Amino acid sequence: MDGAVRAAAIEVSGVRKAYGEPPSVTVALDDVSLAVAAGSFVSLIGPSGCGKSTLLRLAAGLEAPDHGTVRVHGVAPREAAAAKLIGLVPQSPALLPWLSVLKNVTLPRKVNQGAGKRRARFGDLGAGRPPADPMDLLRRVGLGDVAHKLPAELSGGMAQRAAIVRALGLRPDVLLMDEPFSALDELTRESLQGQLLDLWGELKTTVLFVTHSIAEAVRMSDVVVVMGSPGRVLDSVPIGLPRPRDPGLLGDPRFHGYEDQVRVSLRHAWSATDDA
């Protein structure tokens, strides 16, 4: 329906979210507005407690804002969740310890089977969607050999890849990732970044990605959104680096230029925190 202008996949406008009762109210988000274009990779970066994860939970429909609206493909996040438009990758892999990797990855298909009809109403949201074969996805990220093992037998990196495949197996139109690589060592992290970029390049889903790492944000994103406390969007840095972005790019001077740009914005975020 929209040929020239692609609609925003995630639209956050004037959102406020606070926790607790007066007098000890913690403001997690204060008048936050944000638009994530369909098919783009957007990172949220900022100091701890700046509300990045809260914003992600609002987009996933896990919580509701106090003021303002959140829209995912034009509808409330809960409706989007009911149509299985959303894939969530939490900080920990959150795999079920009694199911094999393959069964962990396929269980989301078994639940909420009415989602197919609800999703059809949204029409084509960007990409043609052949059903993703979970075994194929697992093989693609190097988990083919461990598909029938239990999560306890996996390393941290393998478990996190299984969590990503679980989310991607549903072919979500919006992928929400909450610091998915923060618990991994540097090399594992870089290899998983590459694998995620490959899969994303193919599936062309919209990604909202929360991270603490400047390098990770710059490497992955089309746009890096810098947030500061208490719960504000301070800056939005478009990353004009070509894709595909190989690890070699990490030494590129342009890469460092973007890193510095994000770092300067983050410093403002920190000083804003100090002032508060």
Next chain:
Amino acid sequence: MTRSERVSPRRPVAARGLRPAMWLPLVVMLVVLGAAWTWGAQRFPYLLPPLRGVGATLTGSPAYYLKNAGVTLEEALGGLAIGFVAAFAVGVLISELPVARRAVLPVAVVLNVTPIVAIAPTLVVAFGFGPAPKIVITALICFFPILINTATGLRSVPPQILQVYQSIAASRLEVLAYLRVPSALPFIFAALRIAFPLSVTGAVVAELTAAGSAAGLGTVISNASSMNQLAVVYAAILVLAVMGTLLLLLVTIIERRALRWHDSSAQS
């Protein structure tokens, strides 16, 4: 892909052969206990019967002990089954409905600290001398540990797992069936390891306190002690000990099969 990731090796199952270090301590312990018993039986003949006497009555009338053991076992397992079904149902209810939890839990706690056996005589009046009052008491005694563990286990699903399934709008029933009940299994088995032996205790205590019982090992003990047949009393106690051990063994075997994924079952 980096080499830093590799499959962590499974903890090797200890090859528990028939090494003397494994069985010798127990054999020594049994010999010491047997010697102490024999000495005690000679010193205090009104407290302990000679082991030979216990063995003689067991081998002399095995059918008698088996029949009464069967009665007690039926009461124990019947009560346990009823207690389990009730506790599981209430556990699901109070884990799904906070209102129900606030209403039920205090009552259940009071029920737990109440000496249930004290109501046995009234139950006999209500249900007669057959197995019914014993089953009721056993069910009541087993109810609480199963209820608490079921409710705790159903709520033990890590929040991040719940969020993943919430983000695809899994229904409450799906969350219960696919996430909560499997998560609760280790907790439920822990409760059953307590409840199985407890059910035997419950049945025996009910037989002892319910005057005029017809059968069961508790009744055997009660009748034999009133006639000062110490060997029969201890023979019945021995049978009960064996019964409790076998039940515990049964739960452990089922638990190992059902919870292969669970760490605690691999360790113990």
